[in-house]
Each structure stands twice: as structure tokens, then as C-alpha cells.
Amino acid sequence: MTRTVNGSAHTSGQVLAAYKYCETVTGQEARNFAYGIRLLPTAKRQAMSAVYAFSRRVDDIGDGELPPDEKLRRLEGARSLLERVEAREVEEDDTDPVAVALADAARVFPIPMGGLGELIDGVQMDVRGESYETWDDLAIYCRCVAGAIGRVSLGVFGTVNGHDHARAAEYADTLGLALQLTNILRDVREDAGNGRTYLPAEDLAKFGCAEGFHSDSPPPGSDFAGLVEFEVRRARSLFATGYRLLPMLDRRSGACVAAMAGIYRRLLERIAADPEAVLRGRVSLPGREKAYVAVRGLAGVDARRTARTPAPVADPRRDA
Structure with a gap:
């Protein structure tokens, strides 16, 4: 996704568009988080926006109006996305911009994807009413x-x-x-x-x-x-x-x-x-x-x- 061209880093238009989508989600949805990530340099800001967009998706599943069984099913779908990211199976032409951005961020930074899996665990606790x-x-x-x-x-x-x-x-x-x-x-x-x-x-x-x-x-x-x-x-x-x-x-x-x-x-x-x-x-x-x-x-x-x-x-x- 991020390729080296003549010794310089080059990010494809598809990946940049995916990051743009995640930054838009962050700007619209993050009341307090956005104040912090604005202070980061571009690459880190993009990566944190991808992390936020994925986290927002997981939270929205937990907070939504769907029946509990459907929420749990969708949360497992989010977990499957993480597994694809870890296995480097997400291509830059994937139709899910959050997946594309998160996969690219994981290639650039040593992001511990297990932490996002723990987020899913926590939202599952919410869905079960613990x-x-x-x-x-x-x-x-x-x-x-x-x-x-x-x-x-x-x-x-x-x-x-x-x-x-x-x-x-x-x-x-x-x-x-x-x-x-x-x-x-x-x-x-x-x-x-x-x-x-x-x-x-x-x-x-x-x-x-x-x-x-x-x-x-x-x-x-x-x-x-x-x-x-x-x-x-x-x-x-x-x-x-x-x-x-x-x-x-x-x-x-x-x-x-x-x-x-x-x-x-x-x-x-x-x-x-x-x-x-x-x-x-x-x-x-x-x-x-x-x-x-x-x-x-x-x-x-x-x-x-x-x-x-x-x-x-x-x-x-x-x-x-």
C-alpha cells in the first residue's frame, strides 16, 4: 500500500482516500479525541484517524438499536477484519476504507492489533449487559x-x-x-x-x-x-x-x-x-x-x- 518509488515513500491515491474518509469520521464524531490528533504529524495523524474510525465502528455496533445477537455477529465481523489486517490480506482496492486505512497504518507503525480485539471484547461485555x-x-x-x-x-x-x-x-x-x-x-x-x-x-x-x-x-x-x-x-x-x-x-x-x-x-x-x-x-x-x-x-x-x-x-x- 505504501510503496517506495525512487527512494521516497509514495502512498497510492486509494490509500490516501481511505485515510481522508477516516479523518472525516474523526472530525465529525470525536468530540475530544480530535483536539489531540490535530497536533500530530501527518503519518501519525492518519494512523490515529484509522484507529479511531475502526473504534467508532465497534462502538456504534454496541450502542445501536439492533438485537443483541445481531450486534454480537457484527462484532465478530469486526474481529475478522482485524484478522485480515494482521494477515496482510487487505488490498488497497478493498471497498471498506477503514480496512484499507487501518491495514496501511499497521504496515507503517507497530500497532498491536490485539488491543483493538480487546475493544471488541469490552463492547461485547456491554451487549451482554454485564x-x-x-x-x-x-x-x-x-x-x-x-x-x-x-x-x-x-x-x-x-x-x-x-x-x-x-x-x-x-x-x-x-x-x-x-x-x-x-x-x-x-x-x-x-x-x-x-x-x-x-x-x-x-x-x-x-x-x-x-x-x-x-x-x-x-x-x-x-x-x-x-x-x-x-x-x-x-x-x-x-x-x-x-x-x-x-x-x-x-x-x-x-x-x-x-x-x-x-x-x-x-x-x-x-x-x-x-x-x-x-x-x-x-x-x-x-x-x-x-x-x-x-x-x-x-x-x-x-x-x-x-x-x-x-x-x-x-x-x-x-x-x-
């Missing part, structure tokens, strides 16, 4: 739908200055958990309306919220603010560890991660400041604030701060 008794149970789901994407992205970003890739993958995974837990807090009311509960059952019971969230007020007699504070502390700890990925990346890859993570980190603090806001509607950041976070990322502010901060001693995946 719930989570403890944080350890929920963390398995979060690693599938978010931590794995962090590890996939690291395949595109790479590491610099001799940093250990395995350690970087651990940080990417942890940062994914932080982002997903923030998502879960933001969407508690919407998820309840769709018959889904993600927060650990033991946490809900501890704070009197086992009845769920079906109105714009907390359950009667509950300590909803205490529940949110508890989960926010957990997410902050995950962010603190996950941010240690930033100094391990080149400047523009670090800026991309800092922008995406920074948006969610600020979103988390908005939730912490007004816990009941998540029951009244979708909490979000204005575009100007997202742009400010992106500029901070490009300036390397968060990466420099992280490099000066000692690593947390406690296991960030548990709340003491």
Missing part, C-alpha cells in the same frame, strides 16, 4: 474499552530517549482507565436511562445509591456527593500515574496525549465541583477551553510538570 461488583471487575472492562486504545496509540506514538516501552504501555493503560472512569461519572444518568450501570455495585451500596440514577436528583437518603468524591479520588490517582507517559513521548505525540487527557482531567474537576450536574445533563467543556488545553499540550507544560513529579508509591488502580 455489571461490575468491584473496582477490580470494572477495571477489566475499562482496560478493554480504553486502556487497550492507549496501548494501541502507543504503537503509533513510539517512545523516545531509551524509555522502556513496556513501562510506557502500563502508563498508557492507566491513563485509559482514568479517561474511562471520567466518562462513566459523566454519563451516569444517560447510562441509567439505557439500562446500564457501570460504577461498582459495592461503591453504590456504600453510598446508598444502589437504586440507580433515574432523575435529576440523587436517590433519596443517598450520599451521592460522597460517591462522586470517592470515584474522583480514584480517577485523580489514575491520572497522576498515567501522566507519567508524557515525558516518554516525542513532543508532538506528548502534546496529543496531553490535550486529550487534559480535557478529561478538567472535565473531572468540573464534576468534582458540582457532583449533581451529571444528573441534570451532560457535563462538557466549551470549545475555547479545549483549545487552551491543546495549546498547553503543544507547549509541553504538562510533560515538564510530570517529569518533575515523583511517581506515586501506591497502586493507582486501587483506592485505599
Whole structure:
């Protein structure tokens, strides 16, 4: 797909068109993700758009209106696509632009396709309506739908200055958990309306919220603010560890991660400041604030701060 012509890389028009399609999907569908990948050089931006477009397809299957059996069948179809990509069986004239772009990205970068398989595993958990008794149970789901994407992205970003890739993958995974837990807090009311509960059952019971969230007020007699504070502390700890990925990346890859993570980190603090806001509607950041976070990322502010901060001693995946 990407051929060498007279010593220079040449990408065919069909592959470029496939990437263009994926970038369009990313621009239209990714509220926060797009702010980060805009900061990447062309090849990495294209590869990340292909990863996003595939991930969006998988998420849309899980969130759609089809019967569960049909969703599971289509998810297996997505898994078959990954197998074709890994086997290098996707040709540039394939009619699926996401397959073409992802296959080309996998030729250019060492993308761990198993991570996208884990995403499918996580969405299958959604389709089956699984719930989570403890944080350890929920963390398995979060690693599938978010931590794995962090590890996939690291395949595109790479590491610099001799940093250990395995350690970087651990940080990417942890940062994914932080982002997903923030998502879960933001969407508690919407998820309840769709018959889904993600927060650990033991946490809900501890704070009197086992009845769920079906109105714009907390359950009667509950300590909803205490529940949110508890989960926010957990997410902050995950962010603190996950941010240690930033100094391990080149400047523009670090800026991309800092922008995406920074948006969610600020979103988390908005939730912490007004816990009941998540029951009244979708909490979000204005575009100007997202742009400010992106500029901070490009300036390397968060990466420099992280490099000066000692690593947390406690296991960030548990709340003491």
C-alpha cells in the first residue's frame, strides 16, 4: 500500500482516500479525541484517524438499536477484519476504507492489533449487559474499552530517549482507565436511562445509591456527593500515574496525549465541583477551553510538570 518509488515513500491515491474518509469520521464524531490528533504529524495523524474510525465502528455496533445477537455477529465481523489486517490480506482496492486505512497504518507503525480485539471484547461485555461488583471487575472492562486504545496509540506514538516501552504501555493503560472512569461519572444518568450501570455495585451500596440514577436528583437518603468524591479520588490517582507517559513521548505525540487527557482531567474537576450536574445533563467543556488545553499540550507544560513529579508509591488502580 505504501510503496517506495525512487527512494521516497509514495502512498497510492486509494490509500490516501481511505485515510481522508477516516479523518472525516474523526472530525465529525470525536468530540475530544480530535483536539489531540490535530497536533500530530501527518503519518501519525492518519494512523490515529484509522484507529479511531475502526473504534467508532465497534462502538456504534454496541450502542445501536439492533438485537443483541445481531450486534454480537457484527462484532465478530469486526474481529475478522482485524484478522485480515494482521494477515496482510487487505488490498488497497478493498471497498471498506477503514480496512484499507487501518491495514496501511499497521504496515507503517507497530500497532498491536490485539488491543483493538480487546475493544471488541469490552463492547461485547456491554451487549451482554454485564455489571461490575468491584473496582477490580470494572477495571477489566475499562482496560478493554480504553486502556487497550492507549496501548494501541502507543504503537503509533513510539517512545523516545531509551524509555522502556513496556513501562510506557502500563502508563498508557492507566491513563485509559482514568479517561474511562471520567466518562462513566459523566454519563451516569444517560447510562441509567439505557439500562446500564457501570460504577461498582459495592461503591453504590456504600453510598446508598444502589437504586440507580433515574432523575435529576440523587436517590433519596443517598450520599451521592460522597460517591462522586470517592470515584474522583480514584480517577485523580489514575491520572497522576498515567501522566507519567508524557515525558516518554516525542513532543508532538506528548502534546496529543496531553490535550486529550487534559480535557478529561478538567472535565473531572468540573464534576468534582458540582457532583449533581451529571444528573441534570451532560457535563462538557466549551470549545475555547479545549483549545487552551491543546495549546498547553503543544507547549509541553504538562510533560515538564510530570517529569518533575515523583511517581506515586501506591497502586493507582486501587483506592485505599
